[in-house]
Every structure is written in structure tokens, then in C-alpha cells.
Amino acid sequence: MSEFLSMGGYGLYVWTSWGVGVALLIALLIQSIAIARSAAKEAEATELLSPRRRRRKAEAE
Amino acid sequence: MHRFANPTRFLRLAAAVLPFSAAVAALCLGAGLVWGLFFAPPDYQQGDTVRIMFIHVPAAMMAMGVYAGMAISSAIALIWRHAIADLIAKASAPIGATFCFICLLTGSLWGKPMWGTWWVWDARLTSMLIMLFIYLGYMALWQAFDDQTKAARAAAILALVGAINLPVIKFSVEWWNTLHQPASLITMDGPKIHSSLLWPLLLMIVGFGAYYLTVLIFRVRAEVHQRRTRMLRMAQADRHAAMQAAE
Amino acid sequence: MTHTFLMLIRRDLLLAHRQGGASLLAIAFFVLVVSLFPLGVGPAPEMLERIAAGTIWVAALLSVLLxxxxxxxxxxxDGSLDQLALLPIPLSLVVLAKAIAHWLTTGLPLTLTAPLLGLLMQLSPDAYGALLIGMLLGTPTLSLIGAIGAALTVGVRRGGVLLTLIVTPLYIPVLIFGVSAVEAAAQGFSTTAHVLFLSAMLSGTIVIAPIAAAWSLKLALD
Structure with a gap:
């Protein structure tokens, strides 16, 4: 196991590369999901305030 | 193409695509990770550092691919005034910049054991660095305008100018590099990819592509909703102003 | 049309002349930046000769950028941009005229100052021709690419910083070929290839840049 972790002596480089790479990908994914959610909520809330809402709904149906 | 300019229709399509792209991304990246780290044999020259390639090369390819996609959607947005293409270009930039950054970081981490230094002005790393600057400039230009329609058109022009310029930059950097390359350095052209390394690499490339699509859908969705909020607010402000004028 | 075009260039030159000092400011900055290098890296002639081409080109690039x-x-x-857009010639030609005027007031004076800085930087005697030709072909390209950036950021918050961020990466090919032309000449090699590349970039940008900048200007005029 320790032999595997050491990666032939290059463990630091290999594990940092993968670690930071994967962490960045996950962070970007989470941030994207978060802004998508909050933007959807905000749009919904703004629409509730708008009197055009009913008419638009009716048009959609 | 204009069928997808309608935001509602686009959102519906995106919602249909999302599960597949997310599944492909998760499967390919997961399998590529396990295969690349655990099962792929170490390279006879580069030893275990070759495992960095599985994340470095896909990131480099996708950084360029995302720019190409951004340029194409910018062209579509400029020529046909396509409403969603704008947003796709805008949403792509942070993803491309992240790929660029991952590529630079892993390149540096790969360079340390191979070249003995953290950074070498290697032609590819240098082009990738310049590309990161172009991504950052593009994102900054979007931020600089209050009017989103203007921001979209300005950014689209910049993306296209960048797309014309990037091959010239790449060529000139390669030319510059051959002039200055000290003979003692090992170039990264080195590893002839053995077939046992090719499969995990391919998996990772597909995984990065699917990941891009997945994140892109979330970001475009966010942009569509933000634009709807802005339009509703503007309509409310107009109505408010009209009511006040009537009183 | 030619008449209007020439009038536009004349107008910008007159304005620059009347406001005064634009060219002088660019030259002063150019000289100042270059003279920082001997102070920074030390006055050893071999060292200066080694970095002369790069230093002069980078400083010229920064002066244009500024x-x-x-x-x-x-x-x-002052609203004259609206008037210029109403002229009977295409907006891209207006941009071209302004870029030419910009080059005449910055790029050309910088080119003429460059040999002097070559003396200060111990530039090899064989390299002056390449430096002059390279800058003559390269600085107009810088003005033209810069016109795109200037048009994109005109009327924008913190436009100056943004302009630098956008334009600098696009300047890299000119820098590379300009510097390597001087270095090739200093080492006694032919500079034909470099000159051809610089000419190719100039002819490419002279077509593309005015159109792209005119599109961008229309945004500011809306």
C-alpha cells in the first residue's frame, strides 16, 4: 500500500495533480449547480411579484 | 437552429440531456481515475509520473475544445442574434479557464520530476498560459458592461478575434521555443503512448467532455433564469414608473 | 472617399498636435522603461547586448498599450464619434484612419527613437536595420490590434485596465517575430522569414481589425 502511495517516489506530484484537479472539477460543478438553483429561485420569486404571471401561464397552457 | 433559441425549449432539451451527460461524466471519470491510478502500468521512461498525463492531456484538449466551442457559439450569436448561443459562450468561459488552469498546474507538477524545475517555458505550456489570459480577458469583458446585450456582442467579437489570433500565437510561440530551447531539456513530446495507457486516457477525455456538457447545462440554466429575472424586474420598474407618472 | 479618409487622418493629427505631448509622452515612457533595465540587471555590456532586442520591443509594446x-x-x-459614424464612408474606414493617425503619433516616433535606445543597450551594429524594419512593420499591427481593444472598452468602467488585459495576449506574435528578427540579424542570419511574417500579420490585421473595431464601436454608439 505504501509502495502504491509513493508512486515510485513521485507520489507527491501524482497525488497533488489528481487531488487538485479533481477538487477543482468538483468545486466548479458544485458552484454551477448552486448558481443554477439560486437563479431559478430568484426568477420564480420575481415572477410571483409580476402581475403578468397569470397571463403568461394562461398562454403557456 | 432557431428552434433552440427559445429558452423554454432549450431548458427542456437540456433537462433531457443532463442525466446522460452527468452519468457519462461520472462513469468515465471514475473509471479513468481507477484505471489510470491503479491499473495502468508505469511508463518505462517516466515511471509513475505518466499518471499525471491522464488528467493533464484531457484538460489541455478540452481547454482548446471549449475555446473552439465558445468561438463557434459567439459567431452564431453575432450572425443570427441567437439568444442562447450568447449564454453558451458566456457559460463556457469559466469552464475552459478551469481546464486551462488544471492543465498548467498538472504540467508544472509533471515538469518538476521530469525537467527538474516547476516551470519551463515549453511551447505548449506557454500557449496554454496565453490561452488562460485570453479566457480571463473574455470573462472580464463580460463583467465590464451593465447592458447584457452589449456585453454579449462585445464578448463575441473578442472571442472571434481571439480565435483568429490563437493559431498565430501558437505558431509564433512554437517558433520562439525552437529558437530558445536548450538542448539538454527533455521535451514533452517524449512519451510514445503505449496502448495500455491509451484506454484510460481515452476514458478521461470522454469524461472531461461529458463533464463540460454537464456543467455547461447548469451554467446556461443559471444564465437563462438570471436573464428572466432581469427582464421581469425591468418590466416591473417600467410599470411602477408608468403608475407614478399617471398619479 | 479618399478625401474624407485623408481629412480624418489630418483631423486626428491636428488634434494630437493641439493637445500636444502625446508623442512626446510615448517616447519619454519608452526611453524610461528601457533605461530601467541597465539599472535593474546591471550595466555589463554583454548582458545588455543579450537583452537589448527584447527590452526595446517590450518597452515599445507597453508605450503603445499605454x-x-x-x-x-x-x-x-465630446460626441464627435456619433458624427464620425454618420460620415458617408464605412465606419471601418474611420477606424482605419484613426489607427493610422495613432500609428503616426506613437508607433512612428517610437520606431525612430528605437535606434537611439539600441545605442544605450549596446545593440549589435548589424541589428539596427532589422530593428527599424521590424518596428516599421510591427508597430502598425500593434495600433490596429489595439484599435479593436480600444473600441471594445470605450465607455466602459475601468476600461484602461481591461484594455491592457485584452490586448496584451494578442500582441505576443508581433513581439516574438520582432525580437527574433533583431536577434537573427545580430547573429548574422537572414531576417527574410521574420520580415515576411511581420508583413503577413500586418496585412491580415489591416483587413480584420478595422471591421472588428467598427462592430465594437457600434455598440458604444447605440
Whole structure:
């Protein structure tokens, strides 16, 4: 196991590369999901305030 | 193409695509990770550092691919005034910049054991660095305008100018590099990819592509909703102003 | 049409002349930046000769960059940009005229100052021709690419910094070929290839840049 972790002596480089790479990908994914959610909520809330809402709904149906 | 300019229709399509792209991304990246780290044999020259390639090369390819996609959607947005293409270009930039950054970081981490230094002005790393600057400039230009329609058109022009310029930059950097390359350095052209390394690499490339699509859908969705909020607010402000004028 | 075009160049030159000092400021900055290098790296002639080409080109590039933000800004502020857009010639030609005027007031004076800085930087005697030709072909390209950036950021918050961020990466090919032409000449090699590349980039940008900048200007005029 320790032999595997050491990666032939290059463990630091290999594990940092993968670690930071994967962490960045996950962070970007989470941030994207978060802004998508909050933007959807905000749009919904703004629409509730708008009197055009009913008419638009009716048009959609 | 204009069928997808309608935001509602686009959102519906995106919602249909999302599960597949997310599944492909998760499967390919997961399998590529396990295969690349655990099962792929170490390279006879580069030893275990070759495992960095599985994340470095896909990131480099996708950084360029995302720019190409951004340029194409910018062209579509400029020529046909396509409403969603704008947003796709805008949403792509942070993803491309992240790929660029991952590529630079892993390149540096790969360079340390191979070249003995953290950074070498290697032609590819240098082009990738310049590309990161172009991504950052593009994102900054979007931020600089209050009017989103203007921001979209300005950014689209910049993306296209960048797309014309990037091959010239790449060529000139390669030319510059051959002039200055000290003979003692090992170039990264080195590893002839053995077939046992090719499969995990391919998996990772597909995984990065699917990941891009997945994140892109979330970001475009966010942009569509933000634009709807802005339009509703503007309509409310107009109505408010009209009511006040009537009183 | 030619008449209007020439009148436009004349107008910008007159304005630059009347406001005064634009060219002098660019030259002063150019000289100042270059003279920082011997102070920074030490006055050893071999060292200076080694970095002369790069230093002079980088300093020229920075001087051009610094002068870009006034290319359209003043015209937007006093409303004359609207008038220029109404002229019977295409807006891209207006941009071209302004880029030419910009080059005449910055790129050309910088080119003429460069040999002097070559003396200060112990530039090899064989390299002066390449430096002059390279800058003659390269600085107009810088003005033209800069016109795109200036047009994109005209009337924008913190436009100057943004302009630098956008334009600098696009300047890299000119820098590379300009410097390597001087270095090739200093080592006694032919500079034909470099000159051809610089000419190719100039002819490419002279077509593309005015169109792209005119599109961008239309945004500011809306």
C-alpha cells in the first residue's frame, strides 16, 4: 500500500495533480449547480411579484 | 437552429440531456481515475509520473475544445442574434479557464520530476498560459458592461478575434521555443503512448467532455433564469414608473 | 472617399498636435522603461547586448498599450464619434484612419527613437536595420490590434485596465517575430522569414481589425 502511495517516489506530484484537479472539477460543478438553483429561485420569486404571471401561464397552457 | 433559441425549449432539451451527460461524466471519470491510478502500468521512461498525463492531456484538449466551442457559439450569436448561443459562450468561459488552469498546474507538477524545475517555458505550456489570459480577458469583458446585450456582442467579437489570433500565437510561440530551447531539456513530446495507457486516457477525455456538457447545462440554466429575472424586474420598474407618472 | 479618409487622418493629427505631448509622452515612457533595465540587471555590456532586442520591443509594446485608451475615448465623450459614424464612408474606414493617425503619433516616433535606445543597450551594429524594419512593420499591427481593444472598452468602467488585459495576449506574435528578427540579424542570419511574417500579420490585421473595431464601436454608439 505504501509502495502504491509513493508512486515510485513521485507520489507527491501524482497525488497533488489528481487531488487538485479533481477538487477543482468538483468545486466548479458544485458552484454551477448552486448558481443554477439560486437563479431559478430568484426568477420564480420575481415572477410571483409580476402581475403578468397569470397571463403568461394562461398562454403557456 | 432557431428552434433552440427559445429558452423554454432549450431548458427542456437540456433537462433531457443532463442525466446522460452527468452519468457519462461520472462513469468515465471514475473509471479513468481507477484505471489510470491503479491499473495502468508505469511508463518505462517516466515511471509513475505518466499518471499525471491522464488528467493533464484531457484538460489541455478540452481547454482548446471549449475555446473552439465558445468561438463557434459567439459567431452564431453575432450572425443570427441567437439568444442562447450568447449564454453558451458566456457559460463556457469559466469552464475552459478551469481546464486551462488544471492543465498548467498538472504540467508544472509533471515538469518538476521530469525537467527538474516547476516551470519551463515549453511551447505548449506557454500557449496554454496565453490561452488562460485570453479566457480571463473574455470573462472580464463580460463583467465590464451593465447592458447584457452589449456585453454579449462585445464578448463575441473578442472571442472571434481571439480565435483568429490563437493559431498565430501558437505558431509564433512554437517558433520562439525552437529558437530558445536548450538542448539538454527533455521535451514533452517524449512519451510514445503505449496502448495500455491509451484506454484510460481515452476514458478521461470522454469524461472531461461529458463533464463540460454537464456543467455547461447548469451554467446556461443559471444564465437563462438570471436573464428572466432581469427582464421581469425591468418590466416591473417600467410599470411602477408608468403608475407614478399617471398619479 | 479618399478625401474624407485623408481629412480624418489630418483631423486626428491636428488634434494630437493641439493637445500636444502625446508623442512626446510615448517616447519619454519608452526611453524610461528601457533605461530601467541597465539599472535593474546591471550595466555589463554583454548582458545588455543579450537583452537589448527584447527590452526595446517590450518597452515599445507597453508605450503603445499605454496610449491606446485615448484612441476613441475623447471622441465618444465630446460626441464627435456619433458624427464620425454618420460620415458617408464605412465606419471601418474611420477606424482605419484613426489607427493610422495613432500609428503616426506613437508607433512612428517610437520606431525612430528605437535606434537611439539600441545605442544605450549596446545593440549589435548589424541589428539596427532589422530593428527599424521590424518596428516599421510591427508597430502598425500593434495600433490596429489595439484599435479593436480600444473600441471594445470605450465607455466602459475601468476600461484602461481591461484594455491592457485584452490586448496584451494578442500582441505576443508581433513581439516574438520582432525580437527574433533583431536577434537573427545580430547573429548574422537572414531576417527574410521574420520580415515576411511581420508583413503577413500586418496585412491580415489591416483587413480584420478595422471591421472588428467598427462592430465594437457600434455598440458604444447605440
Amino acid at each position: 496610449s491606446l485608451d485615448r484612441m476613441f475615448q475623447a471622441d465618444l465623450e
